[in-house]
Amino acid sequence: xxxxxxxxxxxxxxxxxxxxxxxxxxxxxxxxxxxxxxxxxxxxxxxxxxxxxxxxxxxxxxxxxxxxxxxxxxxxxxxxxxxxxxxxxxxxxxxxxxxxxxxxxxxxxxxxxxxxxxxxxxxxxxxxxxxxxxxxxxxxxxxxxxxxxxxxxxxxxxxxxxxxxxxxxxxxxxxxxxxxxxxxxxxxxxxxxxxxxxxxxxxxxxxxxxxxxxxxxxxxxxxxxxxxxxxxxxxxxxxxxxxxxxxxxxxxxxxxxxxxxxxxxxxxxxxxxxxxxxxxxxxxxxxxxxxxxxxxxxxxxxxxxxxxxxxxxxxxxxxxxxxxxxxxxxxxxxxxxxxxxxxxxxxxxxxxxxxxxxxxxxxxxxxxxxxxxxxxxxxxxxxxxxxxxxxxxxxxxxxxxxxxxxxxxxxxxxxxxxxxxxxxxxxxxxxxxxxxxxxxxx
Amino acid sequence: xxxxxxxxxxxxxxxxxxxxxxxxxxxxxxxxxxxxxxxxxxxxxxxxxxxxxxxxxxxxxxxxxxxxxxxxxxxxxxxxxxxxxxxxxxxxxxxxxxxxxxxxxxxxxxxxxxxxxxxxxxxxxxxxxxxxxxxxxxxxxxxxxxxxxxxxxxxxxxxxxxxxxxxxxxxxxxxxxxxxxxxxxxxxxxxxxxxxxxxxxxxxxxxxxxxxxxxxxxxxxxxxxxxxxxxxxxxxxxxxxxxxxxxxxxxxxxxxxxxxxxxxxxxxxxxxxxxxxxxxxxxxxxxxxxxxxxxxxxxxxxxxxxxxxxxxxxxxxxxxxxxxxxxxxxxxxxxxxxxxxxxxxxxxxxxxxxxxxxxxxxxxxxxxxxxxxxxxxxxxxxxxxxxxxxxxxxxxxxxxxxxxxxxxxxxxxxxxxxxxxxxxxxxxxxx
Numbered sequence: 001x002x003x004x005x006x007x008x009x010x011x012x013x014x015x016x017x018x019x020x021x022x023x024x025x026x027x028x029x030x031x032x033x034x035x036x037x038x039x040x041x042x043x044x045x046x047x048x049x050x051x052x053x054x055x056x057x058x059x060x061x062x063x064x065x066x067x068x069x070x071x072x073x074x075x076x077x078x079x080x081x082x083x084x085x086x087x088x089x090x091x092x093x094x095x096x097x098x099x100x101x102x103x104x105x106x107x108x109x110x111x112x113x114x115x116x117x118x119x120x121x122x123x124x125x126x127x128x129x130x131x132x133x134x135x136x137x138x139x140x141x142x143x144x145x146x147x148x149x150x151x152x153x154x155x156x157x158x159x160x161x162x163x164x165x166x167x168x169x170x171x172x173x174x175x176x177x178x179x180x181x182x183x184x185x186x187x188x189x190x191x192x193x194x195x196x197x198x199x200x201x202x203x204x205x206x207x208x209x210x211x212x213x214x215x216x217x218x219x220x221x222x223x224x225x226x227x228x229x230x231x232x233x234x235x236x237x238x239x240x241x242x243x244x245x246x247x248x249x250x251x252x253x254x255x256x257x258x259x260x261x262x263x264x265x266x267x268x269x270x271x272x273x274x275x276x277x278x279x280x281x282x283x284x285x286x287x288x289x290x291x292x293x294x295x296x297x298x299x300x301x302x303x304x305x306x307x308x309x310x311x312x313x314x315x316x317x318x319x320x321x322x323x324x325x326x327x328x329x330x331x332x333x334x335x336x337x338x339x340x341x342x343x344x345x346x347x348x349x350x351x352x353x354x355x356x357x358x359x360x361x362x363x364x365x366x367x368x369x370x371x372x373x374x375x376x377x378x379x380x381x382x383x384x385x386x387x388x389x390x391x392x393x394x395x396x397x398x399x400x401x402x403x404x405x406x407x408x409x410x411x412x413x414x415x416x417x418x419x420x421x422x423x424x425x426x427x428x429x430x431x432x433x434x435x436x437x438x439x440x441x442x
Numbered sequence: 443x444x445x446x447x448x449x450x451x452x453x454x455x456x457x458x459x460x461x462x463x464x465x466x467x468x469x470x471x472x473x474x475x476x477x478x479x480x481x482x483x484x485x486x487x488x489x490x491x492x493x494x495x496x497x498x499x500x501x502x503x504x505x506x507x508x509x510x511x512x513x514x515x516x517x518x519x520x521x522x523x524x525x526x527x528x529x530x531x532x533x534x535x536x537x538x539x540x541x542x543x544x545x546x547x548x549x550x551x552x553x554x555x556x557x558x559x560x561x562x563x564x565x566x567x568x569x570x571x572x573x574x575x576x577x578x579x580x581x582x583x584x585x586x587x588x589x590x591x592x593x594x595x596x597x598x599x600x601x602x603x604x605x606x607x608x609x610x611x612x613x614x615x616x617x618x619x620x621x622x623x624x625x626x627x628x629x630x631x632x633x634x635x636x637x638x639x640x641x642x643x644x645x646x647x648x649x650x651x652x653x654x655x656x657x658x659x660x661x662x663x664x665x666x667x668x669x670x671x672x673x674x675x676x677x678x679x680x681x682x683x684x685x686x687x688x689x690x691x692x693x694x695x696x697x698x699x700x701x702x703x704x705x706x707x708x709x710x711x712x713x714x715x716x717x718x719x720x721x722x723x724x725x726x727x728x729x730x731x732x733x734x735x736x737x738x739x740x741x742x743x744x745x746x747x748x749x750x751x752x753x754x755x756x757x758x759x760x761x762x763x764x765x766x767x768x769x770x771x772x773x774x775x776x777x778x779x780x781x782x783x784x785x786x787x788x789x790x791x792x793x794x795x796x797x798x799x800x801x802x803x804x805x806x807x808x809x810x811x812x813x814x815x816x817x818x819x820x821x822x823x824x825x826x827x828x829x830x831x832x833x834x835x836x837x838x839x840x841x842x843x844x845x846x847x848x849x850x851x852x853x854x855x856x857x858x859x860x861x862x863x864x865x866x867x868x869x870x871x872x873x
Contacts, residue, residue, distance in 0.1 A: 041662045050584040087477045110595070110826070112761060112819040115800050178565040184584040185577045187569035194566065264583040335676060 017080035024089050025073035029312075032065050035099035036316075040323050041342060047102040048109045051258065053270035058099060059320075060269075060276035065095030066316065070309050071283030075290070082148035087137045088283055094130055101126055109185045120189050127182040128174035131258065135211055135251060137164030138282060142218035142244050145286070146236065152221045162214035168207025169259055172200045181258070189216040208255045217252070219244050236289040243285025250278025307360045312358055319349045377411050445795045482513045485774040486643030488525060489540030491764075492518045494707065494730030498797065502790045504779045509549040512774050515606045520639040521547075523835055526769070530555060541765045543831025544579045545783055545838060547588045550767065556587040557768035561587065562776045568783060571803045575825055576763055579832075588765045590800040592791050595726040595815045596760040596828060597651040597748035602712045602831045604740045606720045614655070614751045616684070621720050632719035633700045634708030635846060645849065646706045646830040647760075648687060648723055652680035654758050655751035666832045672862035681848060686722075688849045701850055706731045713739035720745075725762065726815045729796030747810060747818055757823030761829055763800060768821035797802030834869040837862075 024277050039047075039058065047053040052061055069092025083202030101122060139162035143155050152158070174182045177200075179192045192200065222244060226237035254275035255265050263271070287309070326341035471524050491499050496518060515862050519525045537556070541547045550556050559565070564588065569577055573593065580588035599617075608624055611617040621630030629650055635645050652660045657676035657810045664670035665677060689695045694711045695703060695718070709732050711718030722728070734741045750756050766782060768775050788799040793808050798816050807813045819825065830838045844858045 043660050043669060045660075045663050045667070048578055082687070109574045109578045110824075112759075112802075112822060112825045113573050114574055178560050179569050180582075184581050184586075185574060187566065191566050194564070262584065268583075329669065331669070331674070 014080045021073055021076035021080065021085065021089060024093060025069050027063055028069035028092045029098060029150070031096040032062050033316075035103060035275050036062060036320070037342070038103055039099065040320070041339065042103075043327075044324075046107065047106050047238050048185050049102050050184055050265055051106070051182070051272045052098070052102070053265065054400065056269045058102075060096055060273045061098045062316070063134050063313075064276045064279060065098075066312060067280035067309075068092035068095065068283050070312065071287050074287065074309075078290075079148070079404050083144050084141055084146070084148055084286065087144070089136050091137055094134060098126060098130065103226050105183060109183075115186065117189070120186055121217055123180055123183045123186050124174070124189055126417045127180040128170050130182075132166045132170035132207070132211075133256075134279075135169075135215075135255065136162045138247060138279065138362035139211065139214045139218050141282060141286075142215070142222055142240075145222065145240050146289070151224075154217075154221070158214050158217045158221070161210045161217070165207045165210030165212075165214060168203045168210065169255070170207075172204030172207065172259065204259045212252050213253060215248050219248055239289035240282070243281040245285075246278045246285075248278075250275045293320075307357065311353075311357055311360055315349050315353065316361075317367040318352060319345050322348050324415055444527060448529070451841070456496070461468045469523040482507075482511050483774055484515045484520040485512050485778050486770075487514055487516045487538045487540070487778070488518065488522065488529070488536040488769075489766075490520055490522055490542065491540065494796070495727065498730070498791060498794045501794060502782070502787050505790070506778065506787070510777060511868045512753070514776070514778070514846065520637070526550075530769075535769040537768070537770045537772050538778055539769045540767055541588060541767055542835075543762075543765065543828065543838070544588070544830060545833045546835045547580070547765060547767060548582055550581040550583075550769075550834065551587045555769060557771045557775075557844045559589055559768065562768060563783060570784075571801050572783070573800055573802055573819075573870075575827065576800050577762070579763075579827055580765065584792070588767045588864065589779060589783050590763040590765055592788070592796040593761055593800050593819065594700060594754055595764060595798065595818050596647050596762055598724060598726060598728075598815070599746040599748065600709060600712065600721055600722040600724060600728060600732055600743055601746065602717065603744045604742060605717050607713070610746055611749050613749050614683075617746075617749050622692075624720055625717070628717050629692060629694045629719045630721060631687050632695075632703075632708045632722045633688055633693045634703030636699055636704045640842060643830065644708075644724070644839075644843040645684060645845030646841050648684045649677075649680045649723065649758055649845070650829045651723075651748050652751065653677060653829070654760060654824070654826055655748065655755050656680060658752070658755050659758065659826060662826055662829060666829045668833075668837075668866055671855075672859045672866060678855065678859060681859070684845075685848065685855075689852070697849060701846065706734075709735040709743075710739060714740040720726070723748075726798060726812075727796050729811060730794070733795070745814065750832070756826060757821065758826070759818055759822035759824070760828060761819055761822075761827050762828040825867040837865055837869045840865040844850035 036058075039045075044055060044058075047058070049057070051057055068088045072085045072088035072092055075082060077086065079085065105119070105123060108115050143150050143152065143158055143162075150156075150159070155356040162260050175190055175192045175196075176187075176188050177193075177194045177197050178188075180186045180188050211418060219241070222237060225239050226234055226241050229237055254271050257268060257271050322345040326344050327338070330341055465642075489499070489688060490630060507513060516527070517536070523546060526535065526539055541550070547556070559568075559580075563586070568586070568589070572590065576590035576593070577586070579588050582588075602720070605628070606624055610622050611620050618630070634646065634806070636641055637643055650662075653665060656679055656741060661670055661674075661676045663775070670676065685691060688697065688700050693700045705724070708724070709722050709728065712720075712722060713735055726745075736743060747759075766779060768779055781803065784805050785801055788801045788804045791797040792799050792804060792806070792812060795808060795812060798807075798812065798819065799805075805816070807816055830841050833841070840862055844862055847858050848855060
């Protein structure tokens with residue numbers, strides 16, 4: 001196959017992956033928004049799931065689902081082959097199914113007849129897999145950042161610890177003899193005899209320790225890497241180290257209170273909410289590292305992400321709060337809730353959309369114009385890895401081709417100064433790469 | 443010789459004192475009421491069953507006493523909350539308590555007074571075999587603290603088929619019209635609201651049936667959770683519907699009769715000659731009381747399910763159940779609660795009529811009434827637990843009183859509901 005053919009095929013595959021990510025993101029949004037609407041229309045009842053049955057727990061699930069999937073959509077849009085985006089998307093998808101399942105189970109557990117087996121299996125899958133796998137995935141993200149490939153020489157050990165920890169925690173939850181952990185009303189279809197409960201408890205505790213060690217070692221490695229790096233690379237890593245630290249500090253208490261010991265639902269919900277806020281620090285800081293420090297060369301694309309991600313959160317928050325307030329008003333006036341609250345909240349959100357977007361665009365524009373793009377970070381399309389020496393020549397050729405494209409007449413009429421500036425920065429990058437200077441993470 | 447005060451104990455003296463304390467402690471423990479010096483060991487049970495229900499309980503535990511050698515010391519009270527509080531304060535709670543409902547159970551569990559049944563029951567079997575609604579209601583913060591040992595269908599209309607012969611009305615309006623016109627000179631309803639300290643509760647069942655069937659499960663759930671106000675149109679509408687039942691021209695004996703008649707005697711009016719009424723609205727546990735009335739007065743009885751009020755909520759059913767909890771962790775208490783949830787004990791309950799098994803593997807109901815009731819529960823599109831039993835105890839008691847006040851004077855509805863709103867504000871604060 002010719003070089004052109006290879007590139008074309010690669011481009012097609014990338015486009016397909018981007019479309020897939022976009023579809024997954026839409027699916028997450030639809031699932032969460034619909035679930036939320038149904039739950040609120042029913043008067044936001046407590047759901048039959050421990051730790052996330054109330055408003056705070058439901059918000060945690062919604063927050064994580066939206067944050068991870070949105071960050072994933074932006075990362076995969078720019079670098080569809082990078083694993084980090086897909087790991088984030090998997091976490092987002094996992095979160096997106098939780099609310100609809102919880103709502104469906106709320107109907108099922110209030111019956112006076114035995115529950116159908118498929119329903120129990122769905123709940124079993126969520127209770128066994130959701131959190132342990134997400135925890136393991138987050139450790140893996142730290143190990144893969146930012147290239148999507150492991151670069152630490154001990155990565156295998158750290159990943160093995162994370163996977164073993166995840167498997168032990170997940171297995172412990174999957175085999176519990178006294179019902180499903182997150183859905184305590186339901187029996188466990190794969191329960192082991194009660195006599196084995198101590199063994200399971202021990203394995204879950206061990207799994208939690210392994211996951212914690214893996215998380216700590218990945219974090220320490222990333223911190224050392226940031227410490228030793230300089231320039232743009234250091235700044236990029238610093239953001240993610242901060243995100244990883246916040247995530248770890250909040251995630252470990254969740255694992256301990258959920259899997260090793262047990263607390264009442266009210267405290268559990270606070271722990272989950274804190275963990276959710278902490279966990280989304282990682283996709284947020286990855287996005288910041290990418291945007292502010294020019295990682296992956298996606299300034300424009302991610303500038304938009306910084307507008308639309310908060311916009312979505314803002315509108316979701318506005319919608320939720322206004323439905324609650326309108327419902328309270330209706331209850332105060334008429335004594336009962338009304339669907340009109342949903343209609344009014346929707347109108348409010350619709351009218352707020354454009355002003356809020358304009359405001360956020362202005363803020364983001366001001367914030368991002370201040371810092372120039374680090375030329376070394378402008379990676380060739382489809383790659384986020386630092387260029388190995390052997391590929392340097394090929395990458396130089398790609399960069400030259402890209403430069404020509406940027407400077408060509410098809411570009412949307414940039415000013416001459418801008419063009420010159422871009423050219424100078426990019427040529428300087430080429431010179432540095434050619435002279436063997438260390439490239440920042442790209 | 444008396445030891446002078448203030449003198450330090452010698453080593454030997456200290457040892458003797460320590461041994462003395464240990465021996466005394468052992469003796470005191472040995473003489474504790476749960477383990478009397480002579481006779482079989484005792485398991486103390488506190489509950490509210492009396493009359494035919496108590497007879498049924500005694501028949502259920504008889505094989506247990508025989509097999510294990512334990513003796514059940516049962517105390518019946520209508521003031522469960524007060525008696526339980528006192529026993530806890532005195533440090534002598536019963537081993538097992540029959541709780542009036544999930545609302546009170548929640549309060550007890552949050553105060554740390556109930557033993558986690560996860561370590562007591564075969565939790566795998568319990569969750570696999572028990573009605574999910576009952577497992578859910580007995581679970582607080584992921585821990586099973588209350589076990590249902592029998593179920594009840596609420597909102598049944600009991601009647602004498604030799605008097606009422608017009609079949610099953612499809613809607614509440616049809617039933618009202620039919621009941622008013624079916625037999626000349628016979629009032630549609632017999633209602634008895636008296637029940638000692640808990641008078642008024644039979645009326646709460648009426649109102650709950652109306653709330654669920656008029657306004658649907660969301661409003662019902664919000665009402666139980668304290669988010670729907672008592673002064674809301676939905677609850678007001680339900681009270682007004684109940685008002686049509688206890689109005690002078692509708693209920694046998696008029697308002698005075700309704701307020702004075704004990705709920706267990708309400709069925710008598712079905713079987714007198716001539717009959718005083720066509721229907722009694724009561725739960726499935728009424729079967730033994732009906733049998734008692736028939737035994738004294740003759741006749742037969744059958745049931746109609748509560749008809750549809752709003753077609754959107756067709757098939758809605760309210761149920762209730764008898765909930766037991768371990769209030770003192772003792773070997774006898776553990777054995778008894780394990781026995782009570784077993785299929786063996788449940789079969790004995792249901793074989794006597796008037797009780798539905800919480801264990802769904804028990805299906806050998808003795809008569810067509812029980813089978814019909816079990817069928818209603820199993821096929822319900824919406825199953826909800828008795829609202830008043832799920833509310834905080836203070837709210838529940840205020841509801842009973844509100845029913846009595848409203849029955850006595852329907853023109854005071856606004857004040858009554860406003861008062862209930864104030865109680866709701868207080869009882870749900872912080873929950």
